[in-house]
Amino acid sequence: MKLRFHPGWVAVPWIVAALGWTFRDLIFRGFIIAQGDVPDQFLPWREFTAEEIGQGRIPLWNPYSFCGAPFLANMQSCVLYPVDRILDLFFPPGWAMSIGLVLHLLLGAVSLHFLAIRFGAGAACAALAAAGYSLGGFHAIHLLGGNLLTITSSTYLPAHLLVISALSDRLQKGERVGSLPFWGAFLVALQVLSGHAQMTFYNGVFAGVFALAQMALMRHGRAALLLHHVLIWGVGALLAAPQLLPSLEYSRLSSRTESLPYEAATEFSFGWEVLPTLFLPEYLGSRVDGFRPPGRDTFWGSWRNWSAVYIGIIPFCGFVFLILSRATRRARAMALKAFAPLLLVGLFLALGRNNPLYRLVHELPLFGQFRAPSKYLPGFIAPFTVLAAVGLSSLLDKLEQARSDLSRGAVMAASVALPAILVASVAMLNLQRIWPEGIVTPLALFLWNLARSLSLALLALLGWMALGKLSAPQGSRLWANAPTLFLLAVAFLDSDAYHSRYILSAPAEWVRTFPTELVKKNLPEEERVLLTPDYLRQNDPVPRRIPSASGYDPFQLGVFVDTFRAEGYLSKDLIPDSWAPSLDWARRLGVGVVLSTTAQRHRDLSPLALERPFFLYKVANPAPLVEFQGHDQAPPRSSPFRCRWEDGALHVTGTAPTDGRLVIRQVYAPGWRAVDPQGSMVEVELAEPFWQSIAITAGEVALTLKYEPWGWTWGLRLFPLALLAWMALGWAGLKAPGTALHKDPPSH
Numbered sequence: 042m043k044l045r046f047h048p049g050w051v052a053v054p055w056i057v058a059a060l061g062w063t064f065r066d067l068i069f070r071g072f073i074i075a076q077g078d079v080p081d082q083f084l085p086w087r088e089f090t091a092e093e094i095g096q097g098r099i100p101l102w103n104p105y106s107f108c109g110a111p112f113l114a115n116m117q118s119c120v121l122y123p124v125d126r127i128l129d130l131f132f133p134p135g136w137a138m139s140i141g142l143v144l145h146l147l148l149g150a151v152s153l154h155f156l157a158i159r160f161g162a163g164a165a166c167a168a169l170a171a172a173g174y175s176l177g178g179f180h181a182i183h184l185l186g187g188n189l190l191t192i193t194s195s196t197y198l199p200a201h202l203l204v205i206s207a208l209s210d211r212l213q214k215g216e217r218v219g220s221l222p223f224w225g226a227f228l229v230a231l232q233v234l235s236g237h238a239q240m241t242f243y244n245g246v247f248a249g250v251f252a253l254a255q256m257a258l259m260r261h262g263r264a265a266l267l268l269h270h271v272l273i274w275g276v277g278a279l280l281a282a283p284q285l286l287p288s289l290e291y292s293r294l295s296s297r298t299e300s301l302p303y304e305a306a307t308e309f310s311f312g313w314e315v316l317p318t319l320f321l322p323e324y325l326g327s328r329v330d331g332f333r334p335p336g337r338d339t340f341w342g343s344w345r346n347w348s349a350v351y352i353g354i355i356p357f358c359g360f361v362f363l364i365l366s367r368a369t370r371r372a373r374a375m376a377l378k379a380f381a382p383l384l385l386v387g388l389f390l391a392l393g394r395n396n397p398l399y400r401l402v403h404e405l406p407l408f409g410q411f412r413a414p415s416k417y418l419p420g421f422i423a424p425f426t427v428l429a430a431v432g433l434s435s436l437l438d439k440l441e442q443a444r445s446d447l448s449r450g451a452v453m454a455a456s457v458a459l460p461a462i463l464v465a466s467v468a469m470l471n472l473q474r475i476w477p478e479g480i481v482t483p484l485a486l487f488l489w490n491l492a493r494s495l496s497l498a499l500l501a502l503l504g505w506m507a508l509g510k511l512s513a514p515q516g517s518r519l520w521a522n523a524p525t526l527f528l529l530a531v532a533f534l535d536s537d538a539y540h541s542r543y544i545l546s547a548p549a550e551w552v553r554t555f556p557t558e559l560v561k562k563n564l565p566e567e568e569r570v571l572l573t574p575d576y577l578r579q580n581d582p583v584p585r586r587i588p589s590a591s592g593y594d595p596f597q598l599g600v601f602v603d604t605f606r607a608e609g610y611l612s613k614d615l616i617p618d619s620w621a622p623s624l625d626w627a628r629r630l631g632v633g634v635v636l637s638t639t640a641q642r643h644r645d646l647s648p649l650a651l652e653r654p655f656f657l658y659k660v661a662n663p664a665p666l667v668e669f670q671g672h673d674q675a676p677p678r679s680s681p682f683r684c685r686w687e688d689g690a691l692h693v694t695g696t697a698p699t700d701g702r703l704v705i706r707q708v709y710a711p712g713w714r715a716v717d718p719q720g721s722m723v724e725v726e727l728a729e730p731f732w733q734s735i736a737i738t739a740g741e742v743a744l745t746l747k748y749e750p751w752g753w754t755w756g757l758r759l760f761p762l763a764l765l766a767w768m769a770l771g772w773a774g775l776k777a778p779g780t781a782l783h784k785d786p787p788s789h
Contacts (some may be wrong), residue, residue, distance in 0.1 A: 081579065087135070098689040111710060161373060169529055174352055184544055206635055221269075225269075229276075230278075232244060239416060341486075355528065377428065390417035419694045420755075501528055504528075557585045558634060571624075629664055634660060709728070709733045711751075
């Protein structure tokens, strides 16, 4: 296969440099995102996964949260994600996580860059818009919340669209598709393994919508495109079967088995009033300052609608020109036809409860399983960005043709607009003295955003036109690329100034506040700790190998959660993310100590230790983690059985005085198997309310319990077949002509 250098690669180093500068602390200093889900969930899990795999084990079960829960089957653990596993070989887990975040944003930007070039954008304009996509509002806001997987999983969308576009172009021309199915299936497998079921499902929907739009534009090869699309997603899903099948099995067992109620499912819907963030990024204010002591949250809208779709004022100007221009240049017309359906569908879905027709969507299979419709926004932002790049290229061409007339007009406009912006900015600083707080905040934010956007747009226009004269044929060749470089610099300053405010990062050790030694010193080996809800780092016991009855995870086994719902501790409609069972349950859960950052009072608790800001309490007479129950129903004596975790299995040993049952205070899930020393299988059953139970006979007992769900078993069986099918796609591609993804604009 002949390798060809595409001119679009010239602009890729600029994208790399832009992202590298914005995320310099994460890349070069090993910082991590210090807010939200990263320190609360993803960092502890990443450390646990890295340690388990480093010791040669696949962590199928997590015994250190919620009295035990499936781990690999919870997609957000990303146990089988090759990007994470490769990075973990070279960097500590926290640093590897940060580098992985930037690599995914780079993947999204570069994919979108070449997608825009395919539809007629110039390399510089495509790069400018692509950087705006990665450093835009959707990613910035999710960074602030630490929603790492939402970002890393959503960034595969431009790559999916790029493959579909290249496929449709080749099939339309009657050419061989080459290695496109091979790479498409690889991207789908990575999409599934990236760990976010919601974004994977949404990207699948958006890829399907885009494929249908391409089919509608094709004169030939529609059926072939449909078959290739199904083949790509089918082979990709089978490649990810060791992750996908256990996740599907877990989804039937978790507390999230049914569709969410409409009100819960449509929380965090995108609001119509937020659309102006396309060109006024923070006119509703920002929650950033609320995270910086002694900061103040300036956001004045509904926090559940807090979103942004900003990709930069310069790309936005290109999109406006594309829509309003009367010119019918073929490439621009094709871009609109190809991406307008996806853009409209993305906006339609993202509006959620603000769209009266969304109730119909909620009733569709799978759609009602997820909350936060604002996470549909990538389906709106990605096509918007491509159209912005195409429009910006056309706009610059138009300005080039009318440079002399526009130069005079721009200077006159600047002489009026810039003083006006200055006056508005000064007046804004004094509004606090004139109007009440309820009025000043939205008005001041609106004026500030308007001044910012107009200033950047005028600066870009004036600089581009002034440097254009220096780069004229009679000018120095040194300045030949000056206008383009200036435009890229202004666009980057815009995106960086906006996005970098949302990166709240710190060294990993700064967010590790769990008092490991204090807890281990006071916790007997066969007891658990319970973290009260006021301590946010509920997953910190996981990498410390300290069994806990609490945790932070939107998925838990339904048999565990439903018990607390039935007793009134949890609302039926509540999705418990970070939570802890009631102190009334502490003794029954085998909890030996309670850790809190506030003083506690309870009949079963007595003060044990105090190391500010932590309070440690001893639980009176906690139930043993393994308890023998004889058939005579006599009250059990002190448990004659011991248990220990070793090599990913639970080992139980002891002597049974009579025939009876062992109750193991670990949450029951199908897939647990017990093996005696002779290798015979012993059935593990459910004991009330949610424990594991094993029938035993009198005498010495030695059992090894392992968790191997059917999804994992069948996933491993299907993987070799999927690998052969994928390799066949690769072999077919090697025998075909070159299959560059970034060729001329589509022909249909």
